[in-house]
Amino acid sequence: MSDRRVRVRFAPSPTGPLHMGGVRTALYNYLFAKKLGGDFLLRIEDTDQARFVPGAEQYIVDALAWCGISPDEGIGVGGRLADHGPHAPYRQSDRKPIYRQYADQLLAAGHAYFAFDTPEELEAIRERAKSAGNPNWQYNSITRTSMKNGLTLPEDEVSRLLASGHPYVIRVKMPRNEEVKFEDRIRSWVSVNTLNLDDKVLLKGDGMPTYHLANVVDDHLMEISHVIRGEEWLPSAPLHVLLYRFFGWEQPEFAHLPLLLRPDGNGKLSKRDGDRLGFPVFPLNWVNEETHETASGYRERGFYPSGFVNMLAFLGWNPGTNQEIFTLDELVEAFSIDKVHRAGARFDFEKATWFNQQHLRQRSPEVLVEEYRAGVQAEYGIAVSEDFAAKAIALFLDRAEFVSDLVGAAPYLFARPDAYEPQTVAKKWTSESGSHLGQLVALWEATDYREESLEAAFKAFLADSGLGFGAVGPVLRLAIAGTTQGPSIFGVMELIGRLECEARVAQAVAQLSPA
RNA sequence: GGCCCGUUCGUCUAGCGGUUCAGGACAUCUCCCUUUCACGGAGAAGAUCACGGGUUCAAAUCCCGUACGGGUCACCA
Incomplete structure (x- = not known):
């Protein structure tokens, strides 16, 4: 699009542990930025205070750090949970005062309006519409004419409501019938008529922006050049395009990534799939503070970050050659957003372990020796010599996919057999x-x-x-x-x-x- | 249901109008190696490129429909 510096961002919301699909999104952003000599930022999108989960931010930072996906700017630089960079703060809740003026700007230009309908009223209307056969009532260019808002109420009534502290939101005033087109880096041209778009809330009753406003404002302020995110955002991308236009800002390029699908049945891989399917969906273990249940992570399962990352990279992307084993740096070198596949990728745990096996074999002998010794110490409480470790590794490496296999496959190295087959x-x-x-x-x-x-x-x-x-x-x-x-x-x-x-x-x- | 996106071996994918009756990897099977298990090697099986129409001398590759799948329709991201 332009010759501006490449700056991308990963912007998760701290509503729980980051799952592997999120890590892949971060990875693609990182690879894209590093390949092009640009910046990778981590921004925390915590505008929904009700859904904030303690520990989630730390988890996100730790998970990215484990993977080697290190932010240049934002939160998590150097693995630390702190703001870092010229556009601080990078946590949207800390940026709350910023958004109001932009909403006002839209208001002044006639691209947004106050709406005084309460959540209860809206809920009631939706209920009524549903029983009348309309399962999907929307606040849009047609229905807004019969709602309680700045477009329908007399001016003095609006002023009175505002002055009286009546709760309100600010909604975008969606144009009536307009074709919104944008070129997605992965999907080519995507086009939607505004007839199908609704008057999304931009600023919520609590004064916080919604994702749509915050994301556009922050991406602009932080000079983001490319928005690379999951396909679930595709339907709201036209709204974002419109917002850039309303603000008169240069629009970033968009790339909507294919989703990670569940290996069984259909649907996207979700956090709730947890260990139900026999494999981790999280990079690191996550302990739910309320239930005290642990959702397992790839790290604790014995994966190397390099193997995990390699596997993730190939879920939806391919270098176009027959090479499959890559380090992070090699991925950076080989990566191209144009080679990202369009269709969703069904995840296969067996192939994931194969990737780890390949990385296990590529480990340097010295490192492996130390990992082995630590593993034996932890598993059997025995300190073995480097020489012993090296010999044991040579003996067992061929039949291991993880370091833990190396250690666990041969208890008889450390104890007499207590039974005979x-x-x-x-x-x-x-x-x-x-x-x-x-x-x-x-x-x-x-x-x-x-x-x-x-x-x-x-x-x-x-x-x-x-x-x-x-x-x-x-x-x-x-x-x-x-x-x-x-x-x-x-x-x-x-x-x-x-x-x-x-x-x-x-x-x-x-x-x-x-x- | 509306809108949007997608559809190549079981799975991940290569392919971007002809040199491909479609290549690689994982998984599966066979043989060799090894008198174990793996690893490794060799091979096999596995895709009428969702289907139907076009366009073209020529289509997995371009266009249009249909089917199926997915995503999304909150004062959540």
Whole structure:
């Protein structure tokens, strides 16, 4: 549109935890801004005081910080819950005094008017209309002529009502029959006739602006160049276009993002879907203060922010190449708003875990070692060495999607088996098994107890005794790990060491081949 | 219901008038590797590009209808 500096904003309302759809909206804004060398701001839209939820703002800031989506301006810069930037404050409740003058400006220009109808009166009218067969009564260019407002009341009556403190709102005076067109960056031209639009409230009875006024005023004041938001805003975009026109302001470019759909059935993914579908819908855990219920988050589920963000980016966007694994910085480089898909994207948790698996494998070894050690400490209360961690990771990385898999998949690295897989015992453990293991233990005694040596000695034993791998291998696994699943058993043995291995063999023999 | 938006394998998507009887990824299945489980490798199956009309020498790609899906219709964002 113009050559002004790219400035975008993410403007959530603190009515609860931010869900993943919101995070994706923030992400696309961020990617767009960073790709174009612009600014990404976080503004809090808390004009509805009734719906304010304590902790929600902090949650939003924390969630974005975890994802690495860092605001340049507004709230949450540096992960802190404070205003930062030349257009402060960035919390709309703190900007309350600003909006009135703009509503007055519209009033003076004849683009808005006072309305004195109470919520109760409106409710009654809607009820009446509904029973008369009109399910959707609107305060619009037709009905306003029979309502209690600045357009129908005599001037002195309006002044009297205003002076007497009668509650009122300020509504936009929607033009009667006009085609409003704007070019959406993702959907191309969108056009709506004002016949279908109503006289939306701009300034509420409590003096607070509604979203429509606040968003237009703030976007203008904060020099926002592109409004990138969810598709649920598309129906009210024409109103916003009209407001820019009424104010005589340059209109930002619009881009309405496709919605995230539920994996089951239909409809958009909502906060209420929570854990009901077996996966988190929030980036971070959220504890409901009233019910004390916890809604689970991707972070606590073991996701890396990079994997989570990568997955989100691909829900509705694609670089046009076959590359799917991206870091945040790579996403910035590859991102283009024009490649955002138009249709809603159904979320698939399995693919989400695949993304994390890919990111797990791309972790640097040093970082992974530290994550592993911390995980083992937390899970088993054991401090393992870096060397141990590195070896364990090498052994288990191929079968893990999360760090927690690395830690949790092998409890037998940290404790003796307390049970032996019954099916395998029944199938593989014979009267000879104890003797075989005894001979192996003796053979291994002479080795350095490294994976290769253990395996070599094992093979030599098989050759000498004429036994097949199947006769002894599973038995050995059983004795050491209790299960037949897992990586090279010799690698596991090296890790846990000779003493422990011998003790485990003794335990298995005692339990499975009682003398 | 009105208005708006959308519709390519089960899912996420590539494709922006011809070189595509549609490519990739996840999931599924088969085989190989591994006498385990994974990983990896090779392959298979899976989309008459929602349907119907046009436009064009030529359409998944452009236009119009229809169907279906979604969003939205508050002094909520």
